[in-house]
Amino acid sequence: MVSTGTxxxxxxxxxxxxxxxxNYSGIHPEVLAALAAANGGHQVAYGEDAYTARLQEEMGLLFGRDLEVFPVFNGTGANVLSLQSLLPRWGAVICASTAHINCDENGAPERVGGMKLLAVPTTNGKLTPELIDKEAWGFGDEHRAQPLAVSITQTTELGTCYTPAEVRAICEHAHSLGMKVHMDGARLANAAASLGVQVRDFTSDAGVDILxxxxxxxxxxxxxxxVALNPQAADGLIYLRKMNMQLSSKMRFISAQLLALLEDGLWLKSAGHANAMAARLRAGVETIPGVQCTQPTESNGVFAILPDGVAGRLREKFRFYDWNEAAREVRWMCSFDTTEADVDAFIAALRAELG
Structure with a gap:
């Protein structure tokens, strides 16, 4: 539909x-309604508005502690700001080799954040104290960037979830070595819905410093x-946000959206639905001969290896990405607006391609 005028x-x-x-999905109707409700009239710019103040309160209730909240434009900005606030200029970050900060942020942590990433290979996207120790060395060595922070992703880039016990073990180990812990929670809601626990169980109560x-x-x-869960561990966020061009003048419209997610548990309901659609997708495709699922489906993603040529033909009907092109491994993601009919149509198309 193309029209003119208003x-x-x-x-x-x-x-x-x-x-x-x-990221392909649209905006949840309740979020759109919240944006409309926040419109009209004047509110103080740069975060001194009623919506950002309420967001601070709601986040405090969600995570069960005094904290500081800094709305930003995007996930890369959130990650870079978080890590910058934890580190001196000579600091380095230990992360999984598959981490978003290592693979998908175009060098922003290094170039914009001015930090070195120490990436560790994992089998499932998850770090452990033992894996952290592969790069947690050289403290006091002037020739080595100092490993002073650990970054973990929840859920991981491979769709797996850290349990509260796993996060707690990482935080205790990192803190014992004088390191701080950042969590990239781009899909935090999917993890909470999958694990069936309070989000504070694997964040603030487990020892995560910043999120x-x-x-x-x-x-x-x-x-x-x-979200600075431990404000004492994070330094200068109010300055770093501006320096990194992540300070929104009309911040109320970011805060209003996040408030809409938190209200009545919409963030968990939406994530739970996406997870359920991924589970339905997994159950359907793994019964098709020639499809080999490669990772546990613990959130809203399904990873699989397809026979040669199948992915290209299937993409003529459905958009999806290669994960490891050399291995013919693909990734399928579900969203809050994915329906059972969408999933079933995809399964039927894949089954038809494989004869």
């Missing part, structure tokens, strides 16, 4: 959905939040 202009078919990324709280992958238009 009428809406639609340049896409809203019935078409794919399985490439939960990137995701929203874009869970139904908001734009925005994430840096």
């Amino acid at each position: 009428e809406s202009t639609r340049l896409h078919d809203p019935s078409v959905k794919g399985f490439a990324s939960d 990137s709280f995701g929203g874009t992958k869970n139904g908001i238009m734009f925005g994430e939040a840096v």
Whole structure:
């Protein structure tokens, strides 16, 4: 639908959905309503507004402690800001080799954040105290960037979830070595829905110092939040946010969206639905001869290896990405607006491609 004047202009078919990324989805209707409700009139700019103040209160209740919240534009900004606040200029970050900060942020942690990443190979995207120790050495050596922070992703880039006990073990080990812990929570809600525990069980209560709280992958238009769960561990966030061009003048519209997610548990309901659709997808595709699932489906992603040529033909109908092209491994992601009919149509198309 293309129209002129004050009428809406639609340049896409809203019935078409794919399985490439939960970033592809639109905005949850309740979030759109919250944006409209936050519009009109004047509110103080740069975060001195009623919505950002309420977000601070709601986050405090969610994580069960005094904390500081810094809404930002995007996930890369949230990660870079979080890590910068934990480190001196000579600091380094231990992370999984598959971590988003290592693979998908185009060098922003190094170039913008000015830190070195010490990436460790893992089998399932998850660090352990033993894996951390592979790079947690050289303290006091002037020739080595100092490993002073650990970054973990929840859920991981491979769709796996850290249990509260696993996060606690990492935090205790890191803290014992004088390191701080950051969690990239781009899909934090999917982890909470999958684990069936309070989010504080694997964040604030487990010892995480700072968190990137995701929203874009869970139904908001734009925005994430840096949550300093241990404000004493994070330094200079109010300055770093501006320096890194992550300070929104009309911050109320980021905060209003995040508030909409938290209200009545929408963030968990949406993530739980996405997880359920991924489980349905996994159950359907793993019965098809020739499809080999490669990772546990613990959140809203399914990873699989397909026979040669199948992915290309299937992509003519559904958009999705290669994960490891050399191994013919692909990734399928589900979103808050993925339906059972969407999943079943995809399964049927894959089954037809494989004869």
